[in-house]
Structure formats: structure tokens, C-alpha cells
Amino acid sequence: MKITQIETFAVDTGFKPTRPWLFCAIRTDEGVTGYSEFGCDGITRGLIGLVQDLGQRIVGRDPTAVEKHCVDLYRYARQAAYGATQMAIAGLELALWDIAAKALGVPVWRLQGGPHRETQRVYWSHCATYRVENWKLFGVKPLRTMADLADAAGQVAARGYTAFKTNIIWPGEPSRRITQGRTGPHDQLATRDIIKQAVAQIATMREAVGPDIDICLDVNVNFKPTEALRLARELEPYRLYWLEIDNQDPRALAQLRAAARTPICSGEQLLTVRQ
Ligand SMILES: [Mg+2]
Known part of the structure; x- marks a missing residue:
């Protein structure tokens, strides 16, 4: 399986102030697509550009070598480590994990040694805000x-x-x-x-x-x-x-x-x- 395309989407949520949600789709020659969400309030075009720039480095590669790609992308961009660069790498990484799991027909948590728990307590975030x-x-x-x-x-x-x-x-x-x-x-x-x-x-x-x-x-x-x-x-x-x-x-x-x-x-x- 080989990566053929990196696609990015900025979705208008309707929130004020304007706050688009960003998504990435990594497509392959075997028809498997991995999806991810990435982003940072207030940085839209810059992050999309980073995902596209860094994503070009893995086009043509085997998407299931997730750890290798993450290490290579980190090494490639380490002159500007962390910050938006790492957010873009994370956007690519999550989509790669999605492909790796789909290729095996298992949930992603299986690849991470899960399950770690059966239930998860959650809180209501931004309540009233x-x-x-x-x-x-x-x-x-x-x-x-x-x-x-x-x-x-x-x-x-x-x-x-x-x-x-x-x-x-x-x-x-x-x-x-x-x-x-x-x-x-x-x-x-x-x-x-x-x-x-x-x-x-x-x-x-x-x-x-x-x-x-x-x-x-x-x-x-x-x-x-x-x-x-x-x-x-x-x-x-x-x-x-x-x-x-x-x-x-x-x-x-x-x-x-x-x-x-x-x-x-x-x-x-x-x-x-x-x-
Ligand atoms: Mg917080």
C-alpha cells in the first residue's frame, strides 16, 4: 500500500469569532483513507500549509510505517521543532494510525496495546462559555x-x-x-x-x-x-x-x-x- 494524496479541509463551524475546524485525509492506492483532526485556534492557512508541505514527504511511502514517518518528519523539520510544526506532524500521524488500523480491520486502540479501560468519565467542557x-x-x-x-x-x-x-x-x-x-x-x-x-x-x-x-x-x-x-x-x-x-x-x-x-x-x- 502506498500514500497517493494528502487532502486538507477547513470546516466553518459557525462559531464567533471565526474558528474553523481542520481535518486531514490521507489517501492510498488501495482505497483506504485515513482521517484526522488537527488545528490550533487562530492558525488556519499556516497549519494547512505545514500539513501539505510535510505531507509531500510521505507521498509514495507505505502508510503503515507510522513511527518511522513521525521520526523522519521530526528530523526533517527539527530546525523549527514543536509549535505549529508538531501540530501538523500530529495531524499526519493520526491519519496514518487510522490507515494502519483500517488495513488490519481493528480499532486504533488495538495497535496501542488497549483496551486500557472499559468506561471513561467525561465532563461538560466550556459549560456556559x-x-x-x-x-x-x-x-x-x-x-x-x-x-x-x-x-x-x-x-x-x-x-x-x-x-x-x-x-x-x-x-x-x-x-x-x-x-x-x-x-x-x-x-x-x-x-x-x-x-x-x-x-x-x-x-x-x-x-x-x-x-x-x-x-x-x-x-x-x-x-x-x-x-x-x-x-x-x-x-x-x-x-x-x-x-x-x-x-x-x-x-x-x-x-x-x-x-x-x-x-x-x-x-x-x-x-x-x-x-
Ligand atoms: Mg484548557
């Missing part, structure tokens, strides 16, 4: 008041979840929120206004769901560790399941973890076992 800009798209009520935040949290148990994750939100007309890297304070300070609102929001949502639903708060890259620590301490009464913060410095994270009583979750920005 998606109502800030995209409430019309989802056909739900906008967040005008704190009662609307309570209403959003009230849906969690009704939909069968035992946990949810949210972001810091100000209800209003329009409502606003701190997510990803583009909406927080540029100096990464957790101002009085931010901490007051975070505490009011989590108190409201905790009150709405009761003591038995786990609550996670994701502040992404928006605060320095000292600021995240102040936030963590103010939120202690509401027993967060975790406070999520992205920071590339392991010493800063270790310091934060040692100083906060709230569990700290991190790492989604790190790429490959090397990081």
Missing part, C-alpha cells in the same frame, strides 16, 4: 444575568454529567469571558474585578449544582502564577475539582502546585514526550 457569543448558534438563552449562569449550571446533572468545566464570565448585554489567549488582561494580572467575578460566578454555579457535581475552572494562559495563586485561594471554599492553567515553565507550575490547596491541572500546550 459557549453561551457568551454563540448562544444563537446553539439555540440556547444568552447570559444576561447571574441567574442565567445558574441556569446553565443547572443543565449539567440534567444532561447526565457529574462534572463540568467553565471559564470566567461576566453576564450582560453583551456578556464577555476570559478564554484562550486573546481575551484576558495583557499584563496577566488577576485584577480585583476579575477575582470578584470569578468568586461570584463559581459561588452561583456551586449553589446551582449542589455539593456532588465537580467544578473545574480553566483560566488558560491568562494569569501569571502569582495571580493564579490568589485566584485559587479565593476559590477554596467552593472546592474546585481543578484550576486549569497553561504555563510552559515547569518550575512555575511546581511552585503554584505546592502553594495552592486547589488541585492544579496543566499541560495541554505541551507537545510530544520530549516536552
Whole structure:
């Protein structure tokens, strides 16, 4: 079997701000196609270009030699390692695993030594957050008041979840929120206004769901560790399941973890076992 074509797709999700989802299809001369999703908020054409540029290196090769291709692509592009380069390699890798599994007629997890578990607990991600800009798209009520935040949290148990994750939100007309890297304070300070609102929001949502639903708060890259620590301490009464913060410095994270009583979750920005 040989790889014949690398195809990429940018799919408009309807989200505001515009946020296309990116997919890759690797086609072969035996009619087997591997699919993957890849991407990064805010980088569309650049990532598609990287997948196409790197993908040309494996056209004509056996797609089932997945590990070899990943090592070769890493070596080829290591002058610009990690970041968007690694995201593109991951997009190719996932599609190659899909082909390798389909060629054998097994699920991908069989090739990874699975099953590791029979069930998986999940949480509702971006609970309430998606109502800030995209409430019309989802056909739900906008967040005008704190009662609307309570209403959003009230849906969690009704939909069968035992946990949810949210972001810091100000209800209003329009409502606003701190997510990803583009909406927080540029100096990464957790101002009085931010901490007051975070505490009011989590108190409201905790009150709405009761003591038995786990609550996670994701502040992404928006605060320095000292600021995240102040936030963590103010939120202690509401027993967060975790406070999520992205920071590339392991010493800063270790310091934060040692100083906060709230569990700290991190790492989604790190790429490959090397990081
Ligand atoms: Mg996160």
C-alpha cells in the first residue's frame, strides 16, 4: 500500500469569532483513507500549509510505517521543532494510525496495546462559555444575568454529567469571558474585578449544582502564577475539582502546585514526550 494524496479541509463551524475546524485525509492506492483532526485556534492557512508541505514527504511511502514517518518528519523539520510544526506532524500521524488500523480491520486502540479501560468519565467542557457569543448558534438563552449562569449550571446533572468545566464570565448585554489567549488582561494580572467575578460566578454555579457535581475552572494562559495563586485561594471554599492553567515553565507550575490547596491541572500546550 502506498500514500497517493494528502487532502486538507477547513470546516466553518459557525462559531464567533471565526474558528474553523481542520481535518486531514490521507489517501492510498488501495482505497483506504485515513482521517484526522488537527488545528490550533487562530492558525488556519499556516497549519494547512505545514500539513501539505510535510505531507509531500510521505507521498509514495507505505502508510503503515507510522513511527518511522513521525521520526523522519521530526528530523526533517527539527530546525523549527514543536509549535505549529508538531501540530501538523500530529495531524499526519493520526491519519496514518487510522490507515494502519483500517488495513488490519481493528480499532486504533488495538495497535496501542488497549483496551486500557472499559468506561471513561467525561465532563461538560466550556459549560456556559459557549453561551457568551454563540448562544444563537446553539439555540440556547444568552447570559444576561447571574441567574442565567445558574441556569446553565443547572443543565449539567440534567444532561447526565457529574462534572463540568467553565471559564470566567461576566453576564450582560453583551456578556464577555476570559478564554484562550486573546481575551484576558495583557499584563496577566488577576485584577480585583476579575477575582470578584470569578468568586461570584463559581459561588452561583456551586449553589446551582449542589455539593456532588465537580467544578473545574480553566483560566488558560491568562494569569501569571502569582495571580493564579490568589485566584485559587479565593476559590477554596467552593472546592474546585481543578484550576486549569497553561504555563510552559515547569518550575512555575511546581511552585503554584505546592502553594495552592486547589488541585492544579496543566499541560495541554505541551507537545510530544520530549516536552
Ligand atoms: Mg484548557
